[in-house]
Amino acid sequence: MSDPVIEVRDLKLRFPSLDGTEVVHAVDGVSFRIEAGETFGIIGESGSGKSTIGRVLVGLLNPSDGDIVFAGRSRSSISGREWRKARRGFQMIFQDSNAALNPRMTILDSLIEPMRIAGGRSREEMRETALAALVRVGLRPDMAQRYPHELSGGQKQRVNIARILPLEPRLVVCDEVVAALDVSIRGEILNLFRDLQRDLGLAYAFIAHDISVVAQISDRVAVTYLGRFVELGATGDVIERALHPYTVALLSAEPQPLPRALRDDRRLVLQGDIPSPVNPPSGCRFHTRCPWATEICGRVDPEWRELRSGHRVACHHATPEGLPSPGRAGTREMTATWEETS
Template sequence: MADNNERTPLLKVEHLSKEFPAESGMFAKRFSKRVVSAVNDISFEIYPGETFGLVGESGCGKSTTGRTIMRLTKPTAGKVFFQGKDVAEMSKHEIKDMRREMQFIFQDPYASLNPRMTIGEIVSEPMTIHGVGTKEERIERVRELLDVVGLNPEHINRYPHEFSGGQRQRVGIARAFALKPKLIICDEPVSALDVSIQAQVLNLLKELQDKFGTAYLFIAHDLSVVQHISDRVAVMYLGKMVEVSDWKTLYSEPHHPYTQSLLSAVPVPDPDIQKTRKRIILAGDPPSPLDPPTGCRFHTRCPIAQGICSEKLPEFKEVAPGHCCACHFAEPFPIKESHIDL
C-alpha cells in the first residue's frame, strides 16, 4: 500500500459527534443531562482500497458512527467528507448518488434480507433503485455476483429462508457489491455467524477487495477478527476514540491501557504462551453514556488512573508516526504486571 500521506482520502471524518435525546422515561428523571452522547468528537480518514477497523465494546458508538457516515442519521456536530464533498450539505439527489458509491453490509443476515423477496430480487434491488441496466442485464449481473461470492447462480429464484446464515451473509455481500461501490461499511458482518463460517466470510471480503479495490470501514468488537482484515485499526471507548494505528503496531505496542486490556483477552493459539499470559480484567462495567465520567472516560476502570485522569480530558495526539493515542500516560504496554490484580 502506498504512503497515506501521499494520497487523497476517500472518506474524511472531522470531529464527528452524535447525540440522541432522552426526554422521557426513567432516564430523563434520573439524569440531568437529557442526551445520550453516542459518538463524541472523533476524527479519522479512510483511503482508497484500504480497510479501516473500528473496534470497541457494545454500546461504544461504532455502529452509530457507521450510520452517521452513511447519512442514515444526521450528525449533531462535525463533518463527513466523501470524495471531497460534505455529506451533511448534500441534497437528496446528491445523497442518492453518494449511496451508489457507499454501501452497507449489516450485522444480522437474518433480519437484513426481505423474506418475501427472492435472492435475485434482493441483489438486484440497488441496481433497480439507481436505474442501472436493463432487466436482462441486471439478472446477468446478479448471476455474476452470486458466483463471485460462492453461491450457485441457479439459486437466483430461491428465498432467504432456504439458506444458512453464512450463505445469507454472502447474499448481503453480493448486494453491497452490486453497484461497484468505492466504500463499504461493514457493521459487524461476521458476529452473528459460527466461528468456522466467520473465516470464510472474512476471506471472501478480502478477495473481493483485492479484485475490485473497494475500501472498507470494518466495524467489530472482536480484535482477533479485525486483525485479519484491517490495514489500520481505531479503538473506541464510550463514544471516544482512544487509539489509532496500523494493526501491526497496535497489536505489538498498544499505548492505551484500554487497548492493552482488550488485547489481553485475545486467545493465542500456542498453549504454552497462552498459559503464561496475564489477563487484564477491568473493574466494573462501562459507565452510562447518559452520564459519562469527567476527564478521561476510561479512568473509572483504568488500573493506572491518577488524579489528572478524572480532571482533564487527555489530548488525542501522535505518540509515534501514524500512531495516535488519548492517554495522559501513553507508552508501550502502560499497564505493568504490578498493576494487575492476579
C-alpha cells in the same frame, strides 16, 4: 497522496434517551480518514458507538456536529439530492444476515432490488448482473430461485455482499458481519471480503467487538470507548505495542493473547460495565476502570497524541515505549485487577 474515500471531522452524534428526558452522547468527537482500498477496523465493547459511526458513514444517520468529506467535498456543502447520489458509493452490511433480505422475495429479486432503486438498467441487465454477482461471492446461479430460509447464515451473508456489488461501492461498512456465523465459516467470509477488496479496490470500515476478527482483516485499527477513539494505528502496532490501557485490557481478554508482548502470566480484567454515555466520566472517560489512573485522569481530558509514527493515543500515561508498569502508576483505588493465568 490521493484523496481519502471518506474523511470524518470531529463527528458528534447525540440521541434522545428512550424516555426522551436525557441526551445519549453516542459519538462524541471522532476524526479519521479511510484511504482507498484500505480496511479500517473499529473495535470496542458494545455501546461504545461503533454502529453509530458506521451508520453516519453511509448516510443512515446525520451528524449532530462535525462534518463528513468525500471526493473533496463536504457533506454540509452539497444538496440533499447530490448527497443521496453520492451515498450509493457507501454501502453497509449488518450482523443479521436476514436484515436486508425479504423472506417473501427470491434471492434473485433481493439481488435486483438495489439496482432497481438505483435505476438505469433494463430488467435483463439487472438479472445478468445479479447472477454474476452471485457467482462472484461463491454461490451457484441456481441459488437465485431460492428463498432466504433455504440458505445458511453464511450463504445469506454472501448474498448480502452480492447485493451491493452492482452498485460499485467505494466503501463498505461491515458491522459485526461475522459475529453471528459459526467460527468455522468466519474465515471463509473474511477471505471473501479480502478477495473482493483485492479485485475491486473496495475500502472497508470493519466494525467488531472481537479484536481478533478485526486484527485479521484490518490495515489500521481504531479502538473506541464511550463514543471516542482512545487509540488508532496500524494493526500490527496496536496489537504488538498497545499504548492505551483499554486496548491492553481488550487484548488481554483474548483466550490466546495476540501480541507476543502480552503473553504474560497476568491478565488485565476490567471491573464493571462501560459507564453510561448519558453522563460520561469527567477527564479521561476510561479513568473509572483504569488501573493506571491518577488524579489528573479524572480531571483533564487527555490529548490525542501521535506517540509513534501513525500511532495515536489519548492517555496521560502512555509513552512511546508503551505504558509504565501498572502497579506503580496507579495511586487510585484499583478498579481493574490482574489475575494470575499460569
